[in-house]
Amino acid sequence: LRRPVAGAAALAGALGLVGWHASERATGLNEGPNVVLIFLESARSDFFSINGYPALTSPRLDRLVAEGGVTFTDAWSHANSTVASVVTVMTSAYAYRHGMRSMFHGEEFARPALRRLPALLHDQGFATRVVTDWDGDVTYMNERVLPGFDRYDVAEFGMISYVKQIYSQHFLFLALTDNRLGHRAFSTFYRAGGGYTPAGSDLYYRARIEQNLAELGRTRRFFLTLFFADPHFNYRCGYPYYGRFTDPDYEGPNKYQAMSNPTVDTAPGREREARQIRGLYAGCVSELDDNIGFVADTLRRLGLDRRTLLVVTGDHGERLPDRSSFRYGRNGAWLDPDQFQVPLVFIHPRVPIAQPVVAATVRHVDIMPTILELLGLPVPPGLDGTSLVPLIRGAARDLHLDVFGETGFQWVPAKPPYLSYPPMTEVISFRRDEGGALLPRYFLDRSCLARMNLARHRFIRTGRYELTYRPTVDGAEVALYDWQVDPALTRNLAALRPEVAAELTGRLFRWALGDPELTVRQGWLAARDPDALLRCVPPPPR
Structure with missing residues (x-):
């Protein structure tokens, strides 16, 4: 199924049809420093060989760090959803502050008062662009949610996009069009992701990246954001x-992609399928690594590498089958650490690097202040994060940072006794614009927002403990784990160490109550709207 597509693409390359390569070096005014920020979809930190994975999944990143970079092996996102995480990185603000908590939140939820990294750098004279594959779309890569980019070279989103992608199932179409001429003739199709199939989309996306870097290399300094979605569920x-x-x-x-039921809780008897799915995911990580290597090679070929800070991180992690459960993917009812741990790498950070591997806990909110300090620019007050430069330079071994996180949309409604809401088909809908035309995007039923927000599972992770908070229909389930001796979080210590559980619950509540829609009633987090739980009630389980 896959070999003919790759073979046809190779034949197209042999015939000289595949996308161009910028052979010239950037000879314009570029003085730097420049920044390239790369987001990796569904990227689990522990599946990168640079962070200890036993197979060589990230040799390009390994080499880049060895040549002059640093990897943070304990980096965390604050949400297991793409939009919330990307906007958090760009604002150094938790999702309840920036407002964009899911892919279904429209631009009206964005908080314009928060300064965004693209706008800050634009004001400092940087040329700013964002170039994405199919998963970095106009839902949030736009002037209202992330203002400050000079150019938004991003994908569409919604039903129209998915209809276009149907054509990708015909390998002959890709074989004949996945080249420079085809990219121009069918640009709308390839901008939609080349059919949600990396076999066709990577080539097109690389050509766009190369073209943008060649153009940006003729500016004085630039900030480029990229988004690679290779390991997106279902890892094909x-x-x-x-x-x-x-x-x-x-x-x-599961030969070419994960097709087994991703919500099965039990693992026994599915060991071979679990190994296959994990192997598919590891292969997608290696494709990510090749794409990162392509970006680094292009910077080097254009003579920009030594003037460019390259930052790589995941938007969130991913749940994969293991000995405890066969579940994989991500869901708003799951709170596994694997869904929140992400890679974080800085290449050529422009300061002396004490150690190429840093084990201290760091977070998404820390990326923006770190980039600003590395560029020698002022860090705005009021950010939720702190600069990691002391860790890079070796001035500190640990910043003793607490990690707060929350789940996103419940793609599969949580099972009782946990709080949930109706399935996706009942809580999202289309809208019409001011002229009456149907918008090819999805929007949340606003009457469900308060219940959805309260239903988020939340956690706090400190230097030793992790406390999880899972809302139920009549309160919440609180669990405490000593993650240093129990990394799989299997032994609940809340009853054995009630004083620790109480102290961490209080800290988690103080963080969560930064959300103006939440309050506390009878010792539990509650929606400020007292009627919230009367609306958007899911159907009873069968």
Whole structure:
């Protein structure tokens, strides 16, 4: 299924049809410093060899760090959703402050008073652009949510986009069009993601990146944001990636992509399928690594690498099958640490690097102040994060940072006794614009927002403990874990160490109450609207 597509693309390349390569070096006014910020979709930190994965999944990143970079092996997102995480990185603000808490939140939820990194750098004379593959879309990559970019070279989103992507199932179409001429003739299709299939979209996306870097190399300094979505659920990366870390003799339903039921809780009897799915995911991580290597190679070819700070992070992590559960993907009813731990790498940070590997806990909110300090620019007051430069320079070994996080949209409604809401098809809908035309995007039923917000599972993680808070229909379930001795979080210590549980619950509440829609009633987080739980009630379980 995959080999013919890759082979056809290779044939197109041999015939000289594949996208151009900028051979000239940037000879304009570029003085730097420049910044390239790369987001990686669904990227689990522990699946990168640079962070200890036993197979060589990230050799390009490994080499880049060895040549002059630093990797943070305990980096965390604050949400297991893309939009909330990306906007948090760009604002150094938690989601309840910036307002964009899911892919279904329209621009009207954005808080314009918060300064965004693109706007700050634009005001300092940087040329600013964002270039994304199919998953970095206009839902949030726009002038209202993330103002300050000179150019938004991003994908569409919604039903129209998905209809276009149907054509990707015909490999002959990709074989004939995945080249420079085809990219121009079918630009709308490829901008929509090349059919949600990396076998077709990576080539097109790389050509756009190369073109933008060549143009930005003629500016005085620039800030470029990129987004790679290769490991997105359900991990269908093309040849040769799907076979790099999987069993060559496997012929089951998960041969090329994960097709088993992702919500199964029990693992026994599914070991081979679990290994296959994890292998598929690892292959997609290696494709991410190749794409990061492509960006680094392009910077080097254009003579920009030594003047450019390259920052790489994941938008969130990913749940994968293991010995405790077969579940995989992510969901608003899941609170596994794997969904929140992400890679974070700084290449050529323009300061002396004490150690290439830093084990101290760091967070998404810390990225923006770190970039600003590395550029020698003022850090605005009121940010939720702190600069990581002391860790990079070796001036500190640990900043003793607490991690706060919350889940996103419940793609699969939580099971009782946990608080939930109706399935996606009942809480999102289309809208019409002012002229009456149907908008090809989805929007949340606003009457459900208060219940959805209260239903988020939340956690706080300190230097030793992690406390989780899972809302139920009549309160919440609180659990305390000593993650240093129990990293899988299997032993609840809340009853054994009530004083620790109470202290961390108080700290978690103080953080959560930064959300003006929440309050406390009878010792639990509650919606400020007392009628919130009367609306958007899910149907009873069958």
